[in-house]
Amino acid sequence: MHRKDVVDDALVPAYQVPFERQGFTASLGDWAMAFGASACESARSLDPRAVTAWAAGGPRVSLIWGREDTVTPIAQAAALQRWMGQATLDVLPGVGHIPHIEAPAEFARLLATRVLRMPE
Numbered sequence: 194m195h196r197k198d199v200v201d202d203a204l205v206p207a208y209q210v211p212f213e214r215q216g217f218t219a220s221l222g223d224w225a226m227a228f229g230a231s232a233c234e235s236a237r238s239l240d241p242r243a244v245t246a247w248a249a250g251g252p253r254v255s256l257i258w259g260r261e262d263t264v265t266p267i268a269q270a271a272a273l274q275r276w277m278g279q280a281t282l283d284v285l286p287g288v289g290h291i292p293h294i295e296a297p298a299e300f301a302r303l304l305a306t307r308v309l310r311m312p313e
Contacts, residue, residue, distance in 0.1 A: 195262070245277065256281065257285065
């Protein structure tokens with residue numbers, strides 16, 4: 194998260210809920226280990242030809258990205274947009290990996306704008 198100022202006292206309790214469940218931390222750790230060891234994202238998901246083929250037969254895609262995202266950098270958004278010819282890309286300046294939390298009003302405006310403009 195780039196904009197840490199948006200995580201205020203009103204928002205924190207919602208993020209703490211999962212951690213209050215018995216066994217959550219251990220389960221999260223187990224999942225993280227399995228995720229890291231499993232190569233769960235196949236190389237095919239990074240193959241431009243596979244993504245382009247999927248996009249050609251699928252719904253239109255609207256990408257809303259935080260410019261400061263260090264988890265999935267803007268270069269990945271640009272690549273996805275190239276591979277999915279009909280995809281739109283909106284980049285939010287000063288926003289990181291969680292745009293719907295870091296810039297909720299702008300995220301909602303873009304999402305509504307894109308959804309309303311997308312033909313069936």
